[in-house]
Amino acid sequence: MAVLSIGIFYYMDLQLKNITHSYGEIDVLGNIDLTVNGGEIVCIVGPSGCGKSTLLRLIGGLERPVSGEVLLLGEPPKESLNPLTYIFQDFALLPWRTVEGNVSLALEDHSISKLESREIINDVLSRTHLSDFRKALPRQLSGGMKQRVAIARALAVRPAVMLMDEPLSALDSQTRELLMDDLIDLWMRESFTAVYVTHNLHEAVRFGHRIVVLSRRPGRVREVVKIDRPLGDRGDANADLEEVQQHLWSLMRDEARAADRELLHG
Amino acid sequence: MVNDRARPVPFRGGGFKHKPAVAVSLLVFVVLILFWEVGSRTGFISNLVLPAPSEAFTALLQLIETDMLWKHLSASLQRLILGWTFGTLFGVCVGLLIGLFSIVRAGLSPLVSAIFAIPKIAMLPLFIIWFGIGEGSKVATILFGTFFPTVIATYGGVDNVDRTLIRMGQSFGLSWLSIVRKIIIPGALPAILSGFRISASIGIILLVAAEMIGAEFGIGAYILLAGSLMATDQLIAGVSILSLMGLTMAWLIGKAENYFLKWRM
Ligand SMILES: Nc1ncnc2c1ncn2[C@@H]1O[C@H](COP(=O)(O)OP(=O)(O)OP(=O)(O)O)[C@@H](O)[C@H]1O
Numbered sequence A: 001m002a003v004l005s006i007g008i009f010y011y012m013d014l015q016l017k018n019i020t021h022s023y024g025e026i027d028v029l030g031n032i033d034l035t036v037n038g039g040e041i042v043c044i045v046g047p048s049g050c051g052k053s054t055l056l057r058l059i060g061g062l063e064r065p066v067s068g069e070v071l072l073l074g075e076p077p078k079e080s081l082n083p084l085t086y087i088f089q090d091f092a093l094l095p096w097r098t099v100e101g102n103v104s105l106a107l108e109d110h111s112i113s114k115l116e117s118r119e120i121i122n123d124v125l126s127r128t129h130l131s132d133f134r135k136a137l138p139r140q141l142s143g144g145m146k147q148r149v150a151i152a153r154a155l156a157v158r159p160a161v162m163l164m165d166e167p168l169s170a171l172d173s174q175t176r177e178l179l180m181d182d183l184i185d186l187w188m189r190e191s192f193t194a195v196y197v198t199h200n201l202h203e204a205v206r207f208g209h210r211i212v213v214l215s216r217r218p219g220r221v222r223e224v225v226k227i228d229r230p231l232g233d234r235g236d237a238n239a240d241l242e243e244v245q246q247h248l249w250s251l252m253r254d255e256a257r258a259a260d261r262e263l264l265h266g
Numbered sequence B: 001m002v003n004d005r006a007r008p009v010p011f012r013g014g015g016f017k018h019k020p021a022v023a024v025s026l027l028v029f030v031v032l033i034l035f036w037e038v039g040s041r042t043g044f045i046s047n048l049v050l051p052a053p054s055e056a057f058t059a060l061l062q063l064i065e066t067d068m069l070w071k072h073l074s075a076s077l078q079r080l081i082l083g084w085t086f087g088t089l090f091g092v093c094v095g096l097l098i099g100l101f102s103i104v105r106a107g108l109s110p111l112v113s114a115i116f117a118i119p120k121i122a123m124l125p126l127f128i129i130w131f132g133i134g135e136g137s138k139v140a141t142i143l144f145g146t147f148f149p150t151v152i153a154t155y156g157g158v159d160n161v162d163r164t165l166i167r168m169g170q171s172f173g174l175s176w177l178s179i180v181r182k183i184i185i186p187g188a189l190p191a192i193l194s195g196f197r198i199s200a201s202i203g204i205i206l207l208v209a210a211e212m213i214g215a216e217f218g219i220g221a222y223i224l225l226a227g228s229l230m231a232t233d234q235l236i237a238g239v240s241i242l243s244l245m246g247l248t249m250a251w252l253i254g255k256a257e258n259y260f261l262k263w264r265m
């Protein structure tokens, strides 16, 4: 498949072919087919426990699917140190390392010079507005800042695809809004490919080019909703976005209700 | 008027939080010693039961004047430092191996649990046969005694390292060695250091026990001799030296914790 060429680097397509996964007796994912194009943000929504996080782990190679395969199309760009890079819900920062040290952790195993790594760290810290906090320890930071450190760390390895598992859900709603703006800013300046898992439909319609709705467990693709409005133009209340969100919610509500009933009746 | 009835909200958030109060610690200590001294002088505390603190202090001075203190202390410290250092060093290594490799865990962890439960003092006669009546058996007792709790503390610490951090390391493509060095060992360090605290006091207990069998010098030997002569003043002097040793070790480990675990405070 053709790699998109808008003149910006780190593009890679991702293809999921008929992914099925189960843990022992429990089927978690069924027949997932999905293509993520370079430069595109795909949001994944679905009721709790439908296998969203599992899907993300399969995409990033942290787990192997029972059947099916995840394919990377095209060579990962040479500049990319870690093509598939995660941003975790709980930040996953090393508490004994400073902001700077946490970012440098991702670079230390690669053969890059000290100078170059210092430049990368400076660059990503300024892009995430953390330059003043480079010597701070994670416990001294607010939740939003911690997640920005995690974003800086992810940017440092120049990922081809960002895998984000509810990156904002550990944060309060104001911080969430601000960080969402930051993410959109980052993407506008330099579009990256991302798979973004969330249970927040508002986030999904703000940030996704396409939104994949998964059914209750075992998660299958229930519907894929495409939003054409450009990311930069989604700020204030938009009737069409409202409508999409309503539509997503009606899909989700049915699934969530059904999932609840299943839990109650075994 | 409403304001007439205004009164401050009573504060009830206090307590349950420790403030350092060195003065109180010292005061309790001084009062206790004074009470003891006065009790002994007035005959309220019989000299047969407990010598006065001043007598114990005189015994201590005597020990210093006759240059015996250094002889006993250096013999003891040498055994303790050798035994504890190697015991904890091997303990941390084996603990890491058990924590990291399933095969090692399957093979060694039942064995460790089984041997951990044996009081090492019971093994002393065996150690004497294996390592001789001299220094070898004493060091070995301390070494074995501190080895097992360190192993258990270390692999418990490794088990408790946050899995999401390890996952994070893997997701950034860190090598196995990097994950161990930069994530697992620092993450297990709090548990390892608190294991050191326990093994330090076990070390002192075993030191005394080992020195009570066939040692010419050492605080344990000194106490044993004092006991068999019913020289309770010397006995108390010896015991307070031990207690000082324990305090010093706890203080050193506290320093190490402050240094290595700065990020926690
Ligand atoms: N390692 C595992 N072993 C066994 N079962 C697991 C494991 N990981 C997840 N599961 C199960 O798989 C199902 C899907 O889990 P997953 O975490 O992917 O859901 P999710 O969609 O991310 O849910 P949430 O919205 O709550 O984050 C759940 O029922 C969960 O209990």
Ligand SMILES: [Mg+2]
Residues within 6 Å of the ligand: A052, A053, A054, A165
């Ligand atoms: Mg999840």
